[in-house]
Amino acid sequence: MRGSGYMRDLRFEQSDYSFQKGVFMNVVLFGLGSMGFSIALNMLKGGHRVWGVDVDAGRVAALVAQGGEPTAYSEHLSDIDAVVLTVVNEAQVTSVLFDDPRLCDQLHEHSIIICLSTVSPEFARETEQKLQNKNLTYLDCPMSGAAARAKTGELTLMVSGDESAIARVGSIFDSISANVFNLGSEAGLGSAMKATNQLLAGVHIMAMAEAMAFGRSQGISFERFMEVIPKCAGTSWILENRAPTVLSGDYTPKSTVDIWPKDLGIIQKISEGTGQNIPITLAALQRYNDAIADGLANEDDAAVVKTYLNELGIED
Secondary structure (H helix, E strand, C coil): CCCCEEECCHHHHCCCCCCCCCCCCEEEEECCCHHHHHHHHHHHHCCCEEEEECCCHHHHHHHHHCCCCCCCHHHHHHHCCEEEECCCCHHHHHHHHHCCCCHHHCCCCCCEEEECCCCCHHHHHHHHHHHHCCCCEEEECCEECHHHHHHHCCEEEEEECCHHHHHHCHHHHHHHEEEEEECCCCCCHHHHHHHHHHHHHHHHHHHHHHHHHHHHHCCCCHHHHHHHHHHCCCCCHHHHHHHHHHHHCCCCCCCECCHHHHHHHHHHHHHHHHCCCCHHHHHHHHHHHHHHHCCCCCCEHHHHHHHHHHHHCCCC
16 A cells, blocks of 8 residues: 555665655646646645646646646745656656746745656756756656556655655655655666666567467467466566556557657667667667557557557457
């Protein structure tokens, strides 16, 4: 359950800080998508006062209907304790913080920016430095767990940044997550761990799609696949989470195909800097790009199976 699984390394365990549970905070959250909306609801359930911001006014209205603040967050900037970012990419993070109306120039110096979005380690470090120059604190907190765990408040957070700030927002973490891993006092370490996770997850989704199509080519139905493989060594969390989508044929997005070129692109750029060869990741990246070229960008990422089925002439 939420709040029961905080994981800390030894350095964090020995620090003077402890998570401040039961402390209600004023929070503005940017990005009310499938993940962000659930996160906002769980913060409300946790007792926090939450403003939601999204380009879709309907999403904002839906949050207000469930207890979100009805006024504009800009009218309460002096009271904002934390800014939570669940936007899609680095460009959107930059836009929220540094473009007009330059939120970073309006927050009080005790405000904490919590970035749950997937960004590169380099971007996280640069953003931390920019905000430090404005006496603001940036926490690099990428999340994992997909829409289902966002809904139940059981996300895993990979956190790095100022440890006193981590302690101060403990009640926020408590309301949205089951596991919080402290990866160090500098931004970038959380995003490095998230990139490592995304390498595995992106490859696993593609391996699942490849295996399901391979089975079909050999006369194995998706139903039989799901009966047998989850009981075998070839299973994975990703397979058990995504394969039911293929089985149902309902590709209403929980996580879209077009996210993966961005995430695997981050890994590609890092590996180019380190000189590491990542042929499996690059092969998966190419298949995601192929899926987008086939018009699957906005479908659930399990829809990449269609690229294999189409090549085999099999109707899904």
